[in-house]
Amino acid sequence: MALAAISFGAIAKTPVYLDRTAPIEARVEDALSRMTLEEKVRLCHAQAKFSSHGVPRLGIPEIWMSDGPHGVRGEVNWNDWGYARWTNDSVTAFPALTALAATWNPEMSAIYGKNVGEEARFREKDVLLGPGVNIYRTPLNGRNFEYMGEDPYLAGEMVVPYIKELQKNGVAACVKHFALNNQEKWRSSVDVSLSDRALYEIYLPAFKKAVVDGGAWSIMGAYNRIWGQHCCHNERLLTDILRDEWGFDGCVITDWGGAHDTREAALNGLDIEMGSYTNGLTSESEFTFDDYFLARPYLAMIQKGEVSDSTVNAKARNVLRLIFRTAMDTEKPFGSLASKEHYDAAKQIGDESIVLLKNNGILPLDPAKHKNILVVGENATRMLNQGGGSSELKAKDIYSPLDALRKTFGKGVRYAAGYKTGRSLYESEEIIPQPILDSLRREAVEMAKTADVVIYIGGLNKNGFQDCESSDRREYNLPWGQDRIIEELVAANPNLVVANISGNAYAMPWLDKVPAVIQSWYLGTMIGPSMADVISGKVNPSGKLPFSFPKRIEDNGAHSFGEICYPGVEDASKGPRQEYLDDIFVGYRWHDTKKIPALFPFGHGLSYTKFNYGKPTASAKQIKDGETLTIEIPITNTGDKEGKEIVQLYISDEKSSLPRPVKELKGFKKLTLAPGQTQNASFTVTVDDLKFFDDKAHEWVAEPGKFKVLIGASSTDIKATVPFSYSK
Ligand code: GLC
Secondary structure, eight states: OHHHHHHHHHSOOOOGGGOTTSOHHHHHHHHHHHOOHHHHHHTTBEEETTEEOOBGGGTBOOEEEEOOTTSOOOOBOSSSSSBOOOSSOOBOOOOOHHHHHHHTOHHHHHHHHHHHHHHHHHTTOSEEOOOBOOOOOOTTOTTGGGSOOSOHHHHHHHHHHHHHHHHTTTOEEEEEEETTOOOSTTTTTOEEEOOHHHIIIIISHHHHIIIIITOOSEEEEOSSEETTEEGGGOIIIIIIIIIIITOOOSEEEEOTTOOOOHHHHHHTTOOBBOSTTBOSSSOBOSOOGGGSTTSHHHHHHHHTTSSOHHHHHHHHHHHHHHHHHTTTOTTOOOOOOSOHHHHHHHHHHHHHHOEEEEESSOOSOOTTTOOOEEEEOGGGTOOTTSOSSTTOOOBSOOOOHHHHHHHHHOTTOEEEOOSOOOOOOTTOOOOOOHHHHHHHHHHHHHHHTTOSEEEEOOBOOSSTTSSOTTOOOSOSSOSTTHHHHHHHHHHHOSOEEEEEEOSSOOOOTTGGGOSEEEEEOOOGGGHHHHHHHHHHTSSOOOOOOSSOBOSSGGGSGGGSSOTTTTTOEEETTTEEEEEOTTTTOOTHHHHHHTTOOOSBOTTOOBOSSOEEEOOOEESOSEEETTOEEEEEEEEEEOSSSOEEEEEEEEEEESOOSSOOOSOEEEEEEEEEEOTTOEEEEEEEEEGGGGOEEETTTTEEEOOSEEEEEEEESSSSOEEEEEEEEEEO
């Protein structure tokens, strides 16, 4: 008996926090009860550039984080921004999230989250610092390429599957940058003010969807300030809205260097402080992690009774929950890296993202007929996964557009750079001497004279002041003399296809002279095969614009109210401040309401086939609270190629007590149709879809009256209108 007793007694009961069958909240409470105050405080700040503390004494592991939204960043040194130069951290470079948004296909978002999650898991990361859903407010924002466009509904619908599938790998999404980080100029200090209507109708919805529908396990505080307080410890943002209104149970993590005050950080909902004393990208100051705001200074404030230890218990609970959901999830998969499946996923997303803006019939180019092709433009060969800031990637492979076009159209494809840009990072930019640019341009124009077709692949790149973190673009036109190059190329050879790559809109003064324009994106590893397959017609383009292309920058809402509206004004004593005077009228909401036509509107994209929109049917002529309206519209592929069509549903409120945009996106469906096939696009309109945010009542309201459903192939190409009314 004694032996049995001894052996039984020797096998101590597994502590609840280590019992993976126990409910997670019980595990959190049990772990918390075993921790010292010092151990709780250490959970709340970094221990290295990309990791934060666990509780070694209890066998609770640290949290490992990594950029970024488009793939897992190369391994960074323990405590500086340098790369660790590992040889096993080359990854799949997935398309930038603007490209994902341009697919308008939530299935692509699910595929994306699954595949990037497998790579993060394999690289043993617990938090992937993405996706980003900041709204595209100005075409000059250096980081728009990382985000999902100008419309909160599209961004919200497209971010949810990414998060859900990512987190199935035991990797937390960290939705960023919460909130109102809509430009890079003065990003770490600008104090944004705006109406609650703009906040709730435009800038919060995608974050709310990510949290409430996506179940994001973490969120990243933005660098900027709102209402005078830094986002990373902003009481209204992190406590009133994120926790109280949305019920967020995840972890709030600063952007790197986003914390600035211990008391605010202690009291206003921040959980993990990362990257303090850095500019988030390149510089850091000499310090120990004990100098962090939520380190020694915080511990001292608690010990002196200046803040309650309930604050650190709340933080520790959120961090422990994150650890149990990720690092301590013993059931999580093992992931995989740079596999064929991941490359195929990147290709599939890229294929569906490319937008055919204009085509007089020159496209697609039949490889059997076109052998003498000239490719011009640096983006046909440039590694566009490097640079751009924290989302840069060490890709195992990048298949360039030039290589892919040569594979498709044969070795006869010639190449001329046409222009050249240096390699520059962040706030710097290498200027190429004009004589070099002139000779490159002349050479390309000369070669164009003897080609069948010229394919121009230019656009922007990830250099400072282009599509790049920590600086905004300085001009709306294409840089490096590209407008002149395109003008001279098309004068030398009218068979010119412009296939630009960028994460932002730009002016096209040459548009009327050019027979075809394709808008491509930073598609990463498979950029070449995706572009070549669209140009050759192997893939029928099906992407649509996730943001408007204004004709000129002055036509954009953020640029219509002076500097205070963009980029803001520098106040000597209080730092830069900004007022979103464009309010709720962002993107097509501005263009359509102010009747300022865009060059290419939100939701625009052509196909190599044609689609006919039939007569819509509606389930009712009016709806009341609790009822829904079903709209069906037959879509027919009247061409000779299979194609995908994105059918968009907008709601228009004929009369409202507060100003409203003339239309707002409230639904979209992407249909795949064989030649001659008809399918119904079916939508369910709810009363919630009719609401606007009444900032005086601080609630969403639907006002009785007349509305219209607008069914469109874009925000301006409205194919059918269905009037209906709403009554309480
Ligand atoms: C950067 C970026 C953020 C990134 C973080 C870590 O400053 O703003 O998106 O995840 O720091 O690199």
